[in-house]
Amino acid sequence: xxxxxxxxxxxxxxxxxxxxxxxxxxxxxxxxxxxxxxxxxxxxxxxxxxxxxxxxxxxxxxxxxxxxxxxxxxxxxxxxxxxxxxxxxxxxxxxxxxxxxxxxxxxxxxxxxxxxxxxxxxxxxxxxxxxxxxxxxxxxxxxxxxxxxxxxxxxxxxxxxxxxxxxxxxxxxxxxxxxxxxxxxxxxxxxxxxxxxxxxxxxxxxxxxxxxxxxxxxxxxxxxxxxxxxxxxxxxxxxxxxxxxxxxxxxxxxxxxxxxxxxxxxxxxxxxxxxxxxxxxxxxxxxxxxxxxxxxxxxxxxxxxxxxxxxxxxxxxxxxxxxxxxxxxxxxxxxxxxxxxxxxxxxxxxxxxxxxxxxxxxxxxxxxxxxxxxxxxxxxxxxxxxxxxxxxxxxxxxxxxxxxxxxxxx
Amino acid sequence: xxxxxxxxxxxxxxxxxxxxxxxxxxxxxxxxxxxxxxxxxxxxxxxxxxxxxxxxxxxxxxxxxxxxxxxxxxxxxxxxxxxxxxxxxxxxxxxxxxxxxxxxxxxxxxxxxxxxxxxxxxxxxxxxxxxxxxxxxxxxxxxxxxxxxxxxxxxxxxxxxxxxxxxxxxxxxxxxxxxxxxxxxxxxxxxxxxxxxxxxxxxxxxxxxxxxxxxxxxxxxxxxxxxxxxxxxxxxxxxxxxxxxxxxxxxxxxxxxxxxxxxxxxxxxxxxxxxxxxxxxxxxxxxxxxxxxxxxxxxxxxxxxxxx
Numbered sequence: 001x002x003x004x005x006x007x008x009x010x011x012x013x014x015x016x017x018x019x020x021x022x023x024x025x026x027x028x029x030x031x032x033x034x035x036x037x038x039x040x041x042x043x044x045x046x047x048x049x050x051x052x053x054x055x056x057x058x059x060x061x062x063x064x065x066x067x068x069x070x071x072x073x074x075x076x077x078x079x080x081x082x083x084x085x086x087x088x089x090x091x092x093x094x095x096x097x098x099x100x101x102x103x104x105x106x107x108x109x110x111x112x113x114x115x116x117x118x119x120x121x122x123x124x125x126x127x128x129x130x131x132x133x134x135x136x137x138x139x140x141x142x143x144x145x146x147x148x149x150x151x152x153x154x155x156x157x158x159x160x161x162x163x164x165x166x167x168x169x170x171x172x173x174x175x176x177x178x179x180x181x182x183x184x185x186x187x188x189x190x191x192x193x194x195x196x197x198x199x200x201x202x203x204x205x206x207x208x209x210x211x212x213x214x215x216x217x218x219x220x221x222x223x224x225x226x227x228x229x230x231x232x233x234x235x236x237x238x239x240x241x242x243x244x245x246x247x248x249x250x251x252x253x254x255x256x257x258x259x260x261x262x263x264x265x266x267x268x269x270x271x272x273x274x275x276x277x278x279x280x281x282x283x284x285x286x287x288x289x290x291x292x293x294x295x296x297x298x299x300x301x302x303x304x305x306x307x308x309x310x311x312x313x314x315x316x317x318x319x320x321x322x323x324x325x326x327x328x329x330x331x332x333x334x335x336x337x338x339x340x341x342x343x344x345x346x347x348x349x350x351x352x353x354x355x356x357x358x359x360x361x362x363x364x365x366x367x368x369x370x371x372x373x374x375x376x377x378x379x380x381x382x383x384x385x386x387x388x389x390x391x392x393x394x395x396x397x398x399x400x401x402x403x404x405x406x407x408x409x410x
Numbered sequence: 411x412x413x414x415x416x417x418x419x420x421x422x423x424x425x426x427x428x429x430x431x432x433x434x435x436x437x438x439x440x441x442x443x444x445x446x447x448x449x450x451x452x453x454x455x456x457x458x459x460x461x462x463x464x465x466x467x468x469x470x471x472x473x474x475x476x477x478x479x480x481x482x483x484x485x486x487x488x489x490x491x492x493x494x495x496x497x498x499x500x501x502x503x504x505x506x507x508x509x510x511x512x513x514x515x516x517x518x519x520x521x522x523x524x525x526x527x528x529x530x531x532x533x534x535x536x537x538x539x540x541x542x543x544x545x546x547x548x549x550x551x552x553x554x555x556x557x558x559x560x561x562x563x564x565x566x567x568x569x570x571x572x573x574x575x576x577x578x579x580x581x582x583x584x585x586x587x588x589x590x591x592x593x594x595x596x597x598x599x600x601x602x603x604x605x606x607x608x609x610x611x612x613x614x615x616x617x618x619x620x621x622x623x624x625x626x627x628x629x630x631x632x633x634x635x636x637x638x639x640x641x642x643x644x645x646x647x648x649x650x651x652x653x654x655x656x657x658x659x660x661x662x663x664x665x666x667x668x669x670x671x672x673x674x675x676x677x678x679x680x681x682x683x684x685x686x687x688x689x690x691x692x693x694x695x696x697x698x699x700x701x702x703x704x705x706x707x708x709x710x711x712x713x714x715x716x717x718x
Contacts, residue, residue: 058614083618083620096609096614098615098634
């Protein structure tokens, strides 16, 4: 069923996931997940633990069967195919290296299974079977080449137990790369590494993806990994994909309050707001000049960096008390308490220079007003869905244009 | 030994623990109860036994005299002792491979079941919990030369009836069958524990790598990952098999014509039937030496192969 790959053609394929369902007993782990992945794309499935992202990846690999829906790789359905025939390779969280084999044998395994006869693969006696010298030489060559690509040539004769976490990670990558699959599946491959190495490997994985040009499907619970490496992010919650978008789009334009909360660190600040029957909006009990399309309670989301200590020019103002200052070097986080939301706490991100200026001219008192431009506010309805922005509050650069238009009209 | 070494390292410098000055001598006091137990229950009896192996002590006798290595020389020249030793080794050679392989197969097969896993595990473990002497009588009936169901089965399919406990060349295999039956269940439980410790991701990795034949998967993932378990199972089974006694004592009493004489049975005869404690002690020393050697060899050889 697997089409032979023409030599020289780039090893990549589209992956189409349509309404995949999976139940474990009475629990619906996946509730009709659909997403189309372009050839050569780096798509990240991100979500909290238990959202079904790893299950989806295993269904893609053919390790567990789905209960509904279908998977197409390069346009052809693969639902009936075992993992071996799907031409995908997978990197696991624990790396899943064979502990009794040397690094060389680990990397060679996928090729041996495919290129040597089953008799030649028997332990011990297999090597005595005739007519395999050419195949074995080709495998050794491929192993050396891929080991060079991830810089582990010096480790080829060691056992996995003798390697550090980062080195094992590279071996796992090499084993995935050696047979040049069209699709790479990665299940939280960086989460067992220490923080420093994780940042480094993030860069290496992006670089690897660029060099190989293959389709990467990457599962993580870490939104930073999702934001930094992917060409698109698919955010999963409770067995559903809530939004698929580029990292910048999913940050700036979340379609759901859960997306807004999951993406971004520190978390987005959510404030209670209400619109009366005329659409006049009050935030934290303060009436504002803005209007909204809805009536009744809703939520306003403000990212930590759009907030500032009010200097009189803010369009949205929240009274709050300064609780704690957290210096991160270039940036400073100000933790505030307020009464305008169920969470009652709020985080501001300002630059260290701004903080110094605030402290110098004595504006950082215990009780401060925090303000933001209305255009930067994200509105979410009571059901969590995104609402259109506040009226009379176009984004800052459009305000002048809007005013000008009105002047012309008048 | 280890105790001496570690306290030697601390020397006479008093150390601070949780702010309190502790005299080094206190360490010895804390170690005393376990040292007394160790010496009293293990080392002393062995020392006494080794000492007695150099004497002509007989059970109930009032005095004894030292013979040096006479007892060992007697054993060396005794055909019955050599026969018992070879019978025991024969038994071990039959029982260990069979019970380890069967235990492993049972564990893998039962572990792969969707339903009834517990039921099969209990069923195969039952021989371990039952008293072997009671079960031996059942086996005696099953393998009986004329009324045994096994022989009925053999004659029914056209094979000659076999006198399992009457034929010198069949008696050790017959005893080995009972030994395998009683040990395989225990080995299965040990292997099952080892199987559950194999990470699922390794099986998934092998599937993605293209290993979809169950037998190849077994040799690529399961068996290597069971290495440490297998080593433990082989050592414990060898020791247990070497100690074969109850089935011989109940079923054959060393017969026919000494064909099922085993070390411990000869030992028992010498010590408690003929009351020759000195000679029995010498047999025990040889027995202990063999077990020690066996464990050491297996540990040395296998240790290098199973720990990655």
